[in-house]
Amino acid sequence: MLTIDNLSITQGGQQLWEDVSFTLSPGERLGISAPSGFGKTTLGRVIAQWQAPTHGQVLIDGIPPAKTGYCPIQLVPQHPELSFNPWRTTGDSLRDAWQPDARWLERMAVNPNWLKRRPDELSGGELARIALLRALDPRTRYLITDEVTAQLDAHIQAQIWKVLLEETHRRPLGLIIFSHNKALLERVCSRIWIPGRKQKSPHGDGSLPPLNRVISF
Numbered sequence: 001m002l003t004i005d006n007l008s009i010t011q012g013g014q015q016l017w018e019d020v021s022f023t024l025s026p027g028e029r030l031g032i033s034a035p036s037g038f039g040k041t042t043l044g045r046v047i048a049q050w051q052a053p054t055h056g057q058v059l060i061d062g063i064p065p066a067k068t069g070y071c072p073i074q075l076v077p078q079h080p081e082l083s084f085n086p087w088r089t090t091g092d093s094l095r096d097a098w099q100p101d102a103r104w105l106e107r108m109a110v111n112p113n114w115l116k117r118r119p120d121e122l123s124g125g126e127l128a129r130i131a132l133l134r135a136l137d138p139r140t141r142y143l144i145t146d147e148v149t150a151q152l153d154a155h156i157q158a159q160i161w162k163v164l165l166e167e168t169h170r171r172p173l174g175l176i177i178f179s180h181n182k183a184l185l186e187r188v189c190s191r192i193w194i195p196g197r198k199q200k201s202p203h204g205d206g207s208l209p210p211l212n213r214v215i216s217f
């Protein structure tokens with residue numbers, strides 16, 4: 001169980017989030033949609049341990065994730081090109097995490113030749129798929145995607161979401177999906193949270209109050 005416990009985040013002098021609490025079970029798929037600049041990316045970074053909150057904590061099964069070693073909460077960022085070392089091939093960066101086999105490359109629509117190139121030699125959509133594949137390391141228990149499939153065409157997007165949903169069932173993997181695309185969220189999420197500025201503080205009992213709908217996939 002992933003627990004977001006009373007998280008507050010102030011950044012650049014703005015309070016983006018105040019006392020946010022919710023839980024996510026393995027296998028659950030939570031969609032979060034809010035306007036541009038609201039703080040979605042920042043919240044994702046904090047949950048994935050990329051930056052510290054101003055207040056509050058993130059727990060896995062009741063304890064904070066270890067500060068060293070592989071983090072079981074992985075974030076695929078909105079701009080995946082920024083998460084690759086520009087001087088190394090994407091394959092080397094991928095294999096720092098794990099060694100996906102040919103079947104995995106096929107599932108994620110990754111051409112093996114792309115792994116011989118540096119990130120600036122690939123399109124945004126190609127790199128997004130490699131970033132997703134890297135984050136699907138078998139040690140990942142919770143995956144956060146930040147608008148990451150927005151740059152893929154509809155056909156590839158459908159294929160990638162099919163794989164991600166299969167993983168939510170198989171591992172099971174908990175998913176947090178940040179997106180402006182409400183149609184996508186309605187299709188893939190089991191819960192959708194649309195926080196409002198005046199209503200952004202969930203109850204603190206593990207529920208999400210501004211929960212507009214609950215949909216089973």
Ligand SMILES: Nc1ncnc2c1ncn2[C@@H]1O[C@H](COP(=O)(O)OP(=O)(O)OP(=O)(O)O)[C@@H](O)[C@H]1O
Nearest residue numbers: 011012016034035036037038039040041042043078
């Ligand atoms: N490193 C930073 N220092 C100061 N302010 C920042 C920093 N990064 C982002 N911000 C500001 O924090 C706010 C939230 O940014 P964030 O990227 O989390 O929003 P978002 O909801 O993901 O937006 P979008 O939908 O456009 O991706 C914005 O006002 C942004 O300008």
Ligand SMILES: [Mg+2]
Nearest residue numbers: 040041078146
């Ligand atoms: Mg963002």
